[in-house]
Amino acid sequence: MREYAKFYIGGRWVYPVESRTLEIVNPATEGVCGRVAMGSAADVDEAVAAARSAFPAWSATGVKERIELLQNIQEEYGKRSADLAAALTEEMGAPASLAGGFQVGLGAGHLAKAIEVLGDYAFSEQRGATLVVKEPIGVCGLITPWNWPMNQIAVKVFPALATGCTMVLKPSERSPFTGQIFAEILEAAGVPAGVFNLVQGDGPGVGVPLSAHPGVDMISFTGSTRAGVEIARNAAPTVKRVTQELGGKSPNILLDDEDFAGNVAKGVTSMMGNSGQTCSAPSRMLVPRARMAEAAEAAKDAAAKTTVGDPNGDVVIGPVVAKDQFDKIQGLIQQGIDEGATLVAGGTGRPDGLAKGYYVRPTVFADVTGDMTIAREEIFGPVLTILGYDDVDHAIELANDTEYGLAGYVAGADLEQARAVASRIRAGWVAINEAFDFDCPFGGYKKSGNGREWGEFGFHDYLEIKGVLGYAPDVADVPDSA
Known part of the structure; x- marks a missing residue:
């Protein structure tokens, strides 16, 4: 029986503000296989505050420091791959061959790709007299589904880290075990306090306050179209960026x-x-x-x-x-x-x-x-x-x-x-003909969502674009006087 009673906030494992738990049912046996703490708006407030506090320092780090951290995560991820696979089989019924193969392997593949992309990524570009700069968007709320837990956590967390963002992750309450182990991996890898935060919970308790929070600059959501519409509505008053990977009928x-x-x-x-x-x-x-x-x-x-x-x-x-x-x-x-x-x-x-x-x-x-x-x-x-x-x-x-x-x-x-x-x-x-490529942008048209994940394209939504005019005044075009 797994017992996960704490969240990871501000670099520490902490009990939730309110004592509430959810029993997790093993879909193969229909028996209870674990319990996880369920968060509330108060826990979201604490996690967002930790992420906001960590943002100035983390956003100012260089590419070399971020790559080193991602490489540390890569090493720890490898150590815990068997644990992740076992959790996947238990919480959502993935066969052992799939859980230890493609399910965990997708997370490892996206991590390797993030390291590769970051090494060559241009965060600034001079265009004539203007400098175009890509800056981390800020605090990101990451809401992931239960069906491919490690894939969806990976395509959100790793680009966010690589681009200098801080974050709050809410895994699905149907597959919380992998999210908890993932947080342990990031702690072991030395992620600075507050850069990554984990709050478990359901949509009403955690997803809604996270989406609506004025301290969150972006929401990245994967799940049903119905839930995606509600998240966009909740986020609208704060005019934050919302990216969504939703349903399909391919x-x-x-x-x-x-x-x-x-x-x-x-x-x-x-x-x-x-x-x-x-x-x-x-x-x-x-x-x-x-x-x-x-x-x-x-x-x-x-x-x-x-x-x-x-x-x-x-x-x-x-x-x-x-x-x-x-x-x-x-x-x-x-x-x-x-x-x-x-x-x-x-x-x-x-x-x-x-x-x-x-x-x-x-x-x-x-x-x-x-x-x-x-x-x-x-x-x-x-x-x-x-x-x-x-x-x-x-x-x-x-x-x-x-x-x-x-x-x-x-x-x-x-x-x-x-x-x-x-x-x-x-x-x-x-x-x-069933081609596959970690570099290919992934995302939808119409009611399947907006934004793109995977590879270099997965970085884009975590960045704001700033134009600095007059950066090179010696070549600046000066308009004629009116």
């Missing part, structure tokens, strides 16, 4: 070529990973209408290979994170059946042999139309919808027929055709 256009069946299988595998709990998951597979039956058969075979079970064992996917998530997914699967989609694999209920735990059957629907609920609503579970298109123009029309625009995918042997299709998808991240 299209995966499979081109009509000899790789088709293999690309169907790859699309299923990608969709089912992390139990489908990925905002950028390729949840809408678009296939030539004439090959719908072939796609359905290939998808059925791939779904059958998606093993489900105890995340401590050798399985592809574990449970979804919580009962309410399980119930939502079950309801949407039933709605797909009721609306007339063809159930190819899976369906409602738990997989055979699993009487306990929030396990969902890997589910595939074929013959889905664009007006069906399962084609429009983010399910956030291992549920794939397959839609048919008449030609490439129709595929692109279907791909863009969504209120979201986080990601898109194109699969096909003809690279030139794939590039042409990718250029017409209205989304912030479009991958051709």
Whole structure:
């Protein structure tokens, strides 16, 4: 049983102002696996005050000092990787291979990339007589989700540190263990007091006061579109910067070529990973209408290979994170059946042999139309919808027929055709043939949010831009007198 009773504020582990805790349920067993302290507005006040106090000194540090700190974090992160992986499996059900692999590995990858980018980053640029300076924005409120905890903490905390900002992190109350271990890593690495602060809690108790706080200069949020809208409303009176990575219903256009069946299988595998709990998951597979039956058969075979079970064992996917998530997914699967989609694999209920735990059957629907609920609503579970298109123009029309625009995918042997299709998808991240790159900017169009994370682009939102006119008066253009 894990017990986390303190927050990390001002370089010290402190008890919350109010004594309140939350029981954390292991989604594989449905049993309580830990308790975490829950914060309030008073804790946010203390954390923000600590961050504001630390900002002048930290923002004045040079690149060399920040790189050294990030390298210290890198060393400590490596020491605690196994602890992070175990916590991920326990708190949100990620299979051990995924937790110790891609889940923890993403955090390490973003840290290495932040160090690399910082080494060459230009914080000032002279343009004629004017100096353009990029300065740290100030105190940042960082609100992260439960589905990829280390990835989302990494893409916020490391750029904030690299650019000279101070911060308050609120991890999701559904995956608080990793956030707590992460704070221990930063403490061990020697992060100066007040530069990084951790307050655990829920949206009403911590997220709202953090978003509305006049001492916070920026909010970076990843989560649902609904919550993102509320955060923007709460932040509006203080006119702070708000960046958001929100929901998605991402299209995966499979081109009509000899790789088709293999690309169907790859699309299923990608969709089912992390139990489908990925905002950028390729949840809408678009296939030539004439090959719908072939796609359905290939998808059925791939779904059958998606093993489900105890995340401590050798399985592809574990449970979804919580009962309410399980119930939502079950309801949407039933709605797909009721609306007339063809159930190819899976369906409602738990997989055979699993009487306990929030396990969902890997589910595939074929013959889905664009007006069906399962084609429009983010399910956030291992549920794939397959839609048919008449030609490439129709595929692109279907791909863009969504209120979201986080990601898109194109699969096909003809690279030139794939590039042409990718250029017409209205989304912030479009991958051709499952390509991956830590340098690629990640973020959404439309209701999928604003701002970008990852690599060099992840630095931008943490910086203010200042123009210093007359910096070089000997070359300044002097306007004619009026």
